[in-house]
Amino acid sequence: MASGRLFEILYYMLDVKQTTAQELAERFEVSVRTIYRDLDRLLVAGIPIQTFQGAGGGVCIDENFVLDKTVLNTQEQEQILSALQGLSALHLREYQDLLGRMQNIFQQNSHDWIEVDFSSWHQDNEMNKKFQQIKDVILKHQVIAFDYINAQGEQSHRKVYPVKVFFKGNAWYLQAYEMKKSVYRTYKLTRMHHIEQKDEYFDIHQFNQQPPSLNYHEDVSMIDVELKFEKYLGSFVYDEFEYQDIEQMEDSYIVKTKIPHHPWFLSFLLSFGSGVEILQPIALREQLKNELQKLVKVYE
Structure with missing residues (x-):
C-alpha cells in the first residue's frame, strides 16, 4: 500500500503544483506524520520536493522537474507500464486507474499486450467474481469459509486464512492457512463454492510457520x-x-x-x-x- 500511495502523492503534487502536508493527510486518509515520512522517501528517490514556511506555505515539486528524465529511463518506464498493464488486465479497477495516471506522468501509452478472462468459452463470468472476492479478502486479511470438493469428489466445509492466489497448469489456486489443522493448504478455485466472508481478521505473522513454496498436490501416484x-x-x-x-x-x-x-x-x-x-x-x-x-x- 505504501508504494502505491507514493505514486498517488507524486501524481497529485505534479497535478496541483503546491499543497500542504495536512491536505495530503486528509486526501490519503493517513496521519500528517505518515505524509512527512512519504515525502522523505520521495526525496531519497530523487524527487526534488521543496518546502515553504509561513502563510501560503506548503510543499511542492520543483517546477523544472521532469519525472521521466530524472528518475526512470525509457526502458524502466516501459517495464512499469507493462507490469501495470498485466495487473489491469485482471480487471482490478485500482490498477487500471493507476495505469492511466502513470501513463500521464510518463507521457506515453503502454502496449495493450495482455487480456485476462477467467471464464471459459462456455461459461459465464462467475470465475471473475470469485477471483475478485478472494482478492478483496486477501488484501483485507479477512477470514473466509467455503465448501470444497477434493480430488476424490468428497465435499467438506473449510475455514481458512487466505494468503495468495496463483495460476499454474491452466488453473487458479488459493494458498491459505487452514485453522482446523494448523497447516497451509492449496485449493483449486473451481472447486470452491459458497464462499463466505467472515467478520474475522488475521495477521499472517501470528502463524508459527511461513507459507511454503507454492505447490498443488492431489496425493495420487x-x-x-x-x-x-x-x-x-x-x-x-x-x-x-x-x-x-x-x-x-x-x-x-x-x-x-x-x-x-x-x-x-x-x-x-x-x-x-x-x-x-x-x-x-x-x-x-x-x-x-x-x-x-x-x-x-x-x-x-
Whole structure:
C-alpha cells in the first residue's frame, strides 16, 4: 500500500503544483506524520520536493522537474507500464486507474499486450467474481469459509486464512492457512463454492510457520502411458500434452507421458471417442474396456 500511495502523492503534487502536508493527510486518509515520512522517501528517490514556511506555505515539486528524465529511463518506464498493464488486465479497477495516471506522468501509452478472462468459452463470468472476492479478502486479511470438493469428489466445509492466489497448469489456486489443522493448504478455485466472508481478521505473522513454496498436490501416484491419437485430433493433442511427449506419425500421433493414476483420466480419454487408443499400460487399457462395457449397459 505504501508504494502505491507514493505514486498517488507524486501524481497529485505534479497535478496541483503546491499543497500542504495536512491536505495530503486528509486526501490519503493517513496521519500528517505518515505524509512527512512519504515525502522523505520521495526525496531519497530523487524527487526534488521543496518546502515553504509561513502563510501560503506548503510543499511542492520543483517546477523544472521532469519525472521521466530524472528518475526512470525509457526502458524502466516501459517495464512499469507493462507490469501495470498485466495487473489491469485482471480487471482490478485500482490498477487500471493507476495505469492511466502513470501513463500521464510518463507521457506515453503502454502496449495493450495482455487480456485476462477467467471464464471459459462456455461459461459465464462467475470465475471473475470469485477471483475478485478472494482478492478483496486477501488484501483485507479477512477470514473466509467455503465448501470444497477434493480430488476424490468428497465435499467438506473449510475455514481458512487466505494468503495468495496463483495460476499454474491452466488453473487458479488459493494458498491459505487452514485453522482446523494448523497447516497451509492449496485449493483449486473451481472447486470452491459458497464462499463466505467472515467478520474475522488475521495477521499472517501470528502463524508459527511461513507459507511454503507454492505447490498443488492431489496425493495420487503417476504412471507412464502410451497413447495413439487419430490425425484429426492433432490440435487437441498439442493443447493437452507437452510438445516433447508427442511423436507425429504418418496417420496418427503417439503420446508417451506420465499422468495421475486417477479415474478422471479415463473420462478424459472417453471424451475423444474412438479417436484414441491406449497402447500402454495393459492394465489401464483393460480399465477403459471395462468402463466402456458399463457405459453400454447404461444405454441398453
